[in-house]
Amino acid sequence: MSSTLQRLQESLNSAKESASHKINDVTTTNNKILDMWPNTFDAMKSSNRMTTDHGVKVQDTDHWLQVVSDKQQGPFLLEDQISREKIMRFDHERIPERVVHARGTGAHGYFKLHTPIPELSSAGVLNDTSRTTPIFVRFSTVLGSRGSADTVRDVRGFAMKFYTDEGNWDIVGNNIPVFFIQDAIKFPDVIHAAKPEPHVEIPQAQTAHDNFWDFQYLHPETSHMFMWTMSDRAIPRSYRMMQGFGVNTFTLINAQGERHFVKFTYTPELGVHSLVWDEALKLAGQDPDFHRRDLIEAITNRCYPKWRFGIQVIKEEDQHNFDFDILDATKIWPEDLIPVRNIGEFVLNRNVDEFFPETEQVAFCTSHVVPGIGFSDDPLLQGRNFSYFDTQISRLGVNFAQLPINKPVCPFMNFNRDGAQNHHIHKGTVNYWPNRFEATPHAKHTGETDAYREFRQNIVGMKERMHAPKFKEHFNQAQLFYNSMSPHEKMHMQGALAFELARCEDPIVYKRMSERLAEIDLSLAQSVAKMVGGDIPETSQRKNHGKSAPRISQTEFPGDTPTIVSRRIAIIIADGFELATFTAIRAAFKAQGALTFAIAPRRHLINPASGPAVMADNHLESMRSTMFDAVFICPGTQSTLTLSENGRAIQWVREAFGHLKAIGALGDAVSFLQEAALLPGVTLALDKTSSKVVTSYGVVTGWNADVGVLKSLSIEPSETAFSSAFAYAISKHRCYEREMDGLVKKIAF
Incomplete structure (x- = not known):
């Protein structure tokens, strides 16, 4: 009996070794294929001859093959395969623009952990302090097209891709910790309402119009978020001076299978700073690329931007101990209740070599997590997990993960085959798993801990289209945010709301929003209504509770030390x-x-x-x-x-x-x-x-x-x-x- 078990164990070990070889073969083959593509700049230095995509030298790239005589210019010939390739390649070199976050820029860098958290997560990237994990970060505006300006009033995307030893981990976040809606099913509506109005396609990259503010009034859950977007947070001085937030509630799972809820946050070493509104308006015309130029300039001058990487953690048994639902993406976790624990830092130290294949083709998905990190029942996150993956397939094709900027750096093996733009040449006689050559049982049966496993969760409830009761409260944190602002920040918010609502042409829109603001703060509503032509409210149905919270105002993020680095x-x-x-x-x-x-x-x-x-x-x-x-x-x-x-x-x-x-x-x-x-x-x-x-x-x-x-x-x-x-x-x-x-x-x- 023991000899039989021994032979079985030897067979399993052999199968594992064979699988490991195949993984390495796939990686090696892929690298060889990529290495075959020449560096264009190096090729130019060694030869001044152009070639086709297939490597054939071209005699002339300035003249289409045509019929010509001494007396007249004749027609082009469609048989000219060299000209056809050049023109058709140009015709198709643009991919569909992102529906949101189209305007952006990115940079490479690294993440270093200084405090391991084995009690919270088994993720290697959150426990191995000897690692230096490569990252790619993309910053963006949300609403504008690729040709819009950097300094518009808008949420800023702050998406991170960690190339970990266990696979790629994406945090698709923003510079604002909350969102407009609680449920992903409303995402098409909030974006349609915020985008240019459909009958005239204006205004570009602005929320200062009727449709946006009509949506805000009809969805009270947006109240907290629009207060953030009307604050200085929406006109940052630089990408390097923005906070970043994962927005959604994720989970951390340790080696014992215990789960904690978590939010991710990153705080810039330079402090959190903003433009003033008049300056942002002028820069949009004087230098529409101000933010991307600023990032490139800083990295070029070795003023590498740095952020502290922090987590907020709630025990699973404490999930319901708050007056808000921790899974509600329209709510923050106030730091006086759930402190931020800084466990590492990340630095951006290398600009991209070519914008399109890196910044434009990078594909982020909230569903990209590694073992030790999981999801929660956050209804916005669950929808994003579906939508982001589906979007990348639409923009880049089903093989988007094979693009160099999206490829994992760890060994990988699967049998996802075929489809447009497949960059791998697969060898072997099988394309399914398990198979007769690789008879390794699945990880969940062998007790392996380095594979991704879903958290075992008991679920009891009715299947309905509704949210938990705490999701129905929408104004406490909107008031909390406004109360936490410094005097000059409150002044800026009043000005921002007056600017936006004065651009609305339908009286019902700006009058109703004047009423909505009274539910947040009566003096704010009176000030704005006076400026935009709304009915000035005398009383409010909902009194401001007067509470504030720490580290919401930008004045509480002065930077690590007084510095003028990169100024x-x-x-x-x-x-x-x-x-x-x-x-x-x-x-x-x-x-x-x-x-x-x-x-x-x-x-x-x-x-x-x-x-x-x-x-x-x-x-x-x-x-x-x-x-x-x-x-x-x-x-x-x-x-x-x-x-x-x-x-x-x-x-x-x-x-x-x-x-x-x-x-x-x-x-x-x-x-x-x-x-x-x-x-x-x-x-x-x-x-x-x-x-x-x-x-x-x-x-x-x-x-x-x-x-x-x-x-x-x-x-x-x-x-x-x-x-x-x-x-x-x-x-x-x-x-x-x-x-x-x-x-x-x-x-x-």
């Missing part, structure tokens, strides 16, 4: 500028990782008062203050006189002031601020004999102040070193006191 600083110069000051300022900020740009009346050599000329990076008309985080006006008698007579230079500084950005000036450039820029309410350094640095409403000035040398981590307020004082003002991102004290209202920009 874009414009140094304005004109002929006659002081070269020594220019050089010192540029060196000081470069040492801190900031990016400095010389901006002048022309993009050409600019002559200082003495010394060699400096080539301006751009001119005042081509690049505006909206594209920078701070402005420094370089001193120099002739330079500041020239700038004082240049209306665009004056507009530059006043616009930066209106957008709450740090402004710096030394020497006679202070006179330029005093006499030409005319910044209201600001105290300037006017004592020409003093070496003191004066900071007032984010405007930093000094006459004889020492420029100073910025050393690493030395950013701090200073009254003696100009660079330190100016850097500190920049590190605060914006000076919101200008708004709160009414200074911005006094200036035209």
